[in-house]
Ligand SMILES: *[C@@H]1O[C@H](CO)[C@@H](O)[C@H](O)[C@H]1NC(C)=O
Ligand SMILES: *[C@@H]1O[C@H](CO)[C@@H](O)[C@H](O)[C@H]1NC(C)=O
Ligand SMILES: *[C@@H]1O[C@H](CO)[C@@H](O)[C@H](O)[C@H]1NC(C)=O
Ligand SMILES: *[C@@H]1O[C@H](CO)[C@@H](O)[C@H](O)[C@H]1NC(C)=O
Ligand SMILES: *[C@@H]1O[C@H](CO)[C@@H](O)[C@H](O)[C@H]1NC(C)=O
Ligand SMILES: *[C@@H]1O[C@H](CO)[C@@H](O)[C@H](O)[C@H]1NC(C)=O
Ligand SMILES: *[C@@H]1O[C@H](CO)[C@@H](O)[C@H](O)[C@H]1NC(C)=O
């Protein structure tokens with residue numbers, strides 16, 4: 001009897017522990033919070049508040065630098081320089097403060113806004129929030145630099161609600177400036193430009209050798225923590241003597257990739273081995289592959305110095321990527337591959353489930369034109385929502 005009771009208790013305790021872990025409602029050791037069926041998505045709420053463990057929604061707003069469904073899209077507007085056509089004196093900081101309730105009130109009806117970066121980006125989609133309800137998309141237009149072929153890349157405007165509009169453009173060329181034109185520019189509250197979401201997080205990984213059996217494993221590069229104090233165990237480390245130390249990420253389903261951000265091992269200043277550890281990434285090779293194992297990108301680091309963070313642009317933002325591989329080549333000291341984090345910005349493809357969308361292609365498109373493929377990021381449709389539906393993902397019913 002006692003034994004049976006103990007067993008029941010044991011099973012109860014086990015299942016409670018299991019559920020608690022699955023609910024991912026506690027902070028991890030780096031104070032990050034997570035959501036999703038496997039706690040595989042990182043919350044990005046304002047003030048580091050935990051998000052809804054089921055769908056990632058934030059109780060208040062997204063953290064600065066993030067926007068869109070479940071605050072999963074990194075914002076490039078936040079890293080840009082914004083210049084108004086008519087003068088430097090106007091304060092337009094309300095546009096990129098991440099707060100949709102603070103707006104510009106420029107009183108002049110026709111402006112354009114020049115958005116520039118000191119690095120190249122791929123444009124995929126943006127979100128605009130304005131203060132005066134809009135119904136005509138002519139009040140906005142987006143223009144790209146002259147050398148970017150726009151004639152073949154039509155942009156599609158989608159209203160999410162009266163004050164929120166998304167613009168999608170299919171452009172395959174990197175660029176570093178965009179113009180927003182039209183009378184509605186004078187009432188902008190927020191502008192977000194998608195960098196994509198981090199599709200690398202918690203994906204299956206491996207490496208050709210491990211330094212330790214239980215620490216510095218390949219998964220440390222996709223644990224959502226770029227913080228690179230090595231002793232905290234959030235970086236990977238291959239074994240000494242590995243002739244071609246290589247780290248591999250296998251996407252659970254194919255993705256498109258716009259850019260990679262690689263966090264090097266950074267020891268505290270004055271550490272005796274700081275330089276040597278940084279140098280291990282010198283000359284690294286990044287290779288990506290499609291589903292049939294054909295090479296998509298073959299990038300070799302040619303930086304003259306070593307960097308703490310590497311930003312690499314993809315060569316084809318629409319190519320379908322199923323595997324990413326990093327190899328260390330520097331033999332100045334020990335040939336070892338150490339990665340503190342690999343962030344891969346891109347999005348789902350939903351290739352098998354063509355009429356689905358979302359991080360796991362878990363939602364069904366609900367477009368006006370039957371059988372139309374919706375945008376994988378938001379679930380909104382080129383043709384608009386099916387009659388009776390509206391909102392992000394076209395999943396709000398007008399009958400509610
Ligand atoms: C996590 O948060 C706690 C309490 O705010 C703080 O003491 C600790 O240093 C934080 N840990 C990290 C890794 O940031
Ligand atoms: C989280 O989202 C789910 C699904 O939309 C909803 O049913 C649930 O009530 C939300 N939880 C909280 C705590 O708001
Ligand atoms: C920013 O928004 C706030 C709140 O709406 C408003 O009071 C303020 O005047 C705005 N600032 C500028 C410079 O437009
Ligand atoms: C964009 O165009 C490319 C071809 O240039 C195509 O492969 C891709 O599917 C298009 N993307 C979208 C979202 O339409
Ligand atoms: C913006 O639109 C106005 C009016 O159509 C036009 O005069 C101006 O040249 C445009 N600016 C840009 C940068 O395209
Ligand atoms: C990981 O890589 C090691 C070394 O190449 C290999 O022996 C092992 O089978 C791989 N594990 C998985 C799960 O692929
Ligand atoms: C990738 O580039 C490296 C260095 O340029 C070269 O040695 C290698 O052969 C290339 N690999 C493939 C598969 O193209």
Ligand SMILES: *[C@@H]1O[C@H](CO)[C@@H](O)[C@H](O)[C@H]1NC(C)=O
Pocket residue numbers: 055069363378379392393395396
């Ligand atoms: C609509 O879809 C979004 C994902 O885009 C989801 O978070 C939300 O819970 C859905 N709402 C309804 C009413 O189904």
